[in-house]
Amino acid sequence: MVDSTPTLEFDYSKYDFKADTKYLYVANKGLNRQVVEEISRIKNEPQWMRDFRLRALEVFLKKPMPDWGGDLSKIDFDSLTYYLKPTDKSKRDWSELPPEIKNTFERLGIPEAERKYFGGVGAQYDSESVYHSVKEDLAKKGVIFTDMDTALKEHEDIVRKYFATLVPPEDNKFAALNSAVWSGGSFVYVPEGVEVDVPLQAYFRINAQSMGQFERTLIIVEKGAKVHYMEGCTAPVYTTDSLHAAVVEMIAKEGAHAKYTTIQNWSGDVYNLVTKRAYAYANATVEWVDANIGSKLTMKYPSIYLVGPGARGELISVAFAGKGQHQDAGGKVIHLAPNTTSKVTSKSISMNGGRTTYRGLLRVAKGASNVKASVRCDALLIDDKSKTDTYPYNEIYDSTATTSHEASVGKISEDQVFYLMSRGIPESKALTMIVMGFIEDFARALPLEFVVELNKIINMEMTNAVG
Amino acid sequence: MSMPSLLKITDLHAKVGDKEILSGLNLEVRQGEVHAIMGPNGSGKTSLSYVLMGHPRYVVTKGDIQIDGQSILTLKADQRAKLGLFLGFQYPLEVPGLRLGSFLRTVATEVKQDKTPVGQFYAGVKKQLASLELSDDFLSRSLNEGFSGGEKKRIEILQLLTVKPKFAVLDETDSGLDVDALRLVSNAVSTVRGPDMGIILITHYQRILKYVRPDFVHILVDGKIILSAGPELADEVEAKGYEAFKGTAPVSTQ
Numbered sequence A: 001m002v003d004s005t006p007t008l009e010f011d012y013s014k015y016d017f018k019a020d021t022k023y024l025y026v027a028n029k030g031l032n033r034q035v036v037e038e039i040s041r042i043k044n045e046p047q048w049m050r051d052f053r054l055r056a057l058e059v060f061l062k063k064p065m066p067d068w069g070g071d072l073s074k075i076d077f078d079s080l081t082y083y084l085k086p087t088d089k090s091k092r093d094w095s096e097l098p099p100e101i102k103n104t105f106e107r108l109g110i111p112e113a114e115r116k117y118f119g120g121v122g123a124q125y126d127s128e129s130v131y132h133s134v135k136e137d138l139a140k141k142g143v144i145f146t147d148m149d150t151a152l153k154e155h156e157d158i159v160r161k162y163f164a165t166l167v168p169p170e171d172n173k174f175a176a177l178n179s180a181v182w183s184g185g186s187f188v189y190v191p192e193g194v195e196v197d198v199p200l201q202a203y204f205r206i207n208a209q210s211m212g213q214f215e216r217t218l219i220i221v222e223k224g225a226k227v228h229y230m231e232g233c234t235a236p237v238y239t240t241d242s243l244h245a246a247v248v249e250m251i252a253k254e255g256a257h258a259k260y261t262t263i264q265n266w267s268g269d270v271y272n273l274v275t276k277r278a279y280a281y282a283n284a285t286v287e288w289v290d291a292n293i294g295s296k297l298t299m300k301y302p303s304i305y306l307v308g309p310g311a312r313g314e315l316i317s318v319a320f321a322g323k324g325q326h327q328d329a330g331g332k333v334i335h336l337a338p339n340t341t342s343k344v345t346s347k348s349i350s351m352n353g354g355r356t357t358y359r360g361l362l363r364v365a366k367g368a369s370n371v372k373a374s375v376r377c378d379a380l381l382i383d384d385k386s387k388t389d390t391y392p393y394n395e396i397y398d399s400t401a402t403t404s405h406e407a408s409v410g411k412i413s414e415d416q417v418f419y420l421m422s423r424g425i426p427e428s429k430a431l432t433m434i435v436m437g438f439i440e441d442f443a444r445a446l447p448l449e450f451v452v453e454l455n456k457i458i459n460m461e462m463t464n465a466v467g
Numbered sequence B: 001m002s003m004p005s006l007l008k009i010t011d012l013h014a015k016v017g018d019k020e021i022l023s024g025l026n027l028e029v030r031q032g033e034v035h036a037i038m039g040p041n042g043s044g045k046t047s048l049s050y051v052l053m054g055h056p057r058y059v060v061t062k063g064d065i066q067i068d069g070q071s072i073l074t075l076k077a078d079q080r081a082k083l084g085l086f087l088g089f090q091y092p093l094e095v096p097g098l099r100l101g102s103f104l105r106t107v108a109t110e111v112k113q114d115k116t117p118v119g120q121f122y123a124g125v126k127k128q129l130a131s132l133e134l135s136d137d138f139l140s141r142s143l144n145e146g147f148s149g150g151e152k153k154r155i156e157i158l159q160l161l162t163v164k165p166k167f168a169v170l171d172e173t174d175s176g177l178d179v180d181a182l183r184l185v186s187n188a189v190s191t192v193r194g195p196d197m198g199i200i201l202i203t204h205y206q207r208i209l210k211y212v213r214p215d216f217v218h219i220l221v222d223g224k225i226i227l228s229a230g231p232e233l234a235d236e237v238e239a240k241g242y243e244a245f246k247g248t249a250p251v252s253t254q
Ligand SMILES: Nc1ncnc2c1ncn2[C@@H]1O[C@H](COP(=O)(O)OP(=O)(O)OP(=O)(O)O)[C@@H](O)[C@H]1O
Pocket: B016, B017, B019, B021, B039, B040, B041, B042, B043, B044, B045, B046, B047, B048, B057, B090
């Protein structure tokens, strides 16, 4: 245990900048039927979507706030702006964007990363997608990567077939909220047999203050197809809270491979309440790779429904909770078919008074024979002020299942830090190396460029409180 | 060559918590010299090595440690390492997920400002591993995690070879080694021994001293050196045990 009371903080200054933006439309603060109807009208949506939103609003208003997880009592739904439209439509060329928006994404390195690593990039600024582009060779193979609003216009049949089938508004209060006021998000469609071997990336930026961002993402990977979708998110630091409540639905058809990576790095005033769910059909593979670094409170439990025989699911997550942060994260795996396998690996780090919670569910339905499932969660505490707790739920209804559950709570020892320092490594770097080592399993699931990026984010700033 | 560096420990008192564990220790080590320190369990040998390296749990209450006339007491361990101090740990720590290979590379670039290209660097490391009869597989394993006691000691020596410090404290590097490993480690220490390195060899056995002939042998009891002499003292300790020396008045080395 490091008892010279060092405090560790990530350096957020790189992401903390605000752009003076002239929005084309700003909804009145607060949430009511008029706001929902207005959003649908501005988007010129089909009647079924408008009805869907209004139904969801009813559900949202009726459902009580969750009484578990983190402290949600300070969210003031009336003080938030639910819709902020920055541009008239999503562009396919960065140069067509208003300069302040283009500059924002340039400072975040998105266009450069697009050139280097990605098969396609989407960028959302407050409520709307402002940029979307997919490489020509992928488009030629029938890969669709666009924003959800455009998809609703251009591929209404596909959207209507799958939209909200995995996560209906009735699922939970924040899924209902998202359903009522959703805007932006990504739509990915990979046709049968097409393997997209470079990742597609979406970047979500909140710029405005007291803002609600409610993107909605739908990913459909047809038989034998493959895709890796990655998302990142940041926001400037304000003194008032914002809310990010997304819904993600991902479908991997027979033999398909769908991987979804998130590096969530919201500023410390964002409530991040996200519902993510995936279905894996026969012999398909679904992977969630989930890093929660920022936000004030995150409640997020990506789930995997293994609905076809031989399907595989993997969830690997890492959570950092620093000062004033609570990461309440985990995942759910539901085995509904025989010979399905799953693996959950969760790593959490609490420092400087932060709190991490692992909340996980493993369910094996009756008749889902020969299931193999493992859950492992490791927590690391950097100091005495920080906290971690674990709530694993196991519901095993088939006796042929082989399941394992391992959990550990560790502390960084003063001796460990001293050992590295005795080799000439400065204290902050020694801590970073120990932390990076702790999350090595996670880093291995990322493309190399992102490990470098993650290392930069995790490069801890050290200040010695006793001095 | 220029004047050899001098590590000078004067009237060193240190405590951990409320307990005094070093009580007036004096020692001078020049680059190029090998000093063996022997002493009963709990006499303060490891404590001395920690205090030299700057472990935050150990508080110096009196006395000084200087390198070439400059006190190092206010420096943290990493800064002391950069000045040329190295400690081979009696119980090396495990760091899960930190690969030995990348750790060594960090150490080389951090301490030695080593600019050797990656490929060449690892080729060199692999040769050193081979000389310690360790396979290349160790490079991709987590630092010390699951290593046997003897493997950990050999990895300490591998780090010594990477760092090539001015002053190395080797705390019972010979404990827990089998006969063959002892020979390998001794050979490795002998190869780095030379005018550029001062070595403090903490040991319980004269076995290693047969391979690495010390210039001086010191007996440490109750937190201070009570007797210093030439290599023959090690044989005497082996024959008579420590009781015979207790009560002896402190004798300075030089
Ligand atoms: N953190 C601590 N708290 C209390 N006492 C300590 C602490 N660290 C060391 N000591 C005590 O200091 C004394 C010296 O310990 P040290 O490890 O330096 O002995 P040593 O000479 O290296 O012994 P060995 O030959 O067994 O390795 C011992 O009595 C030990 O119990």
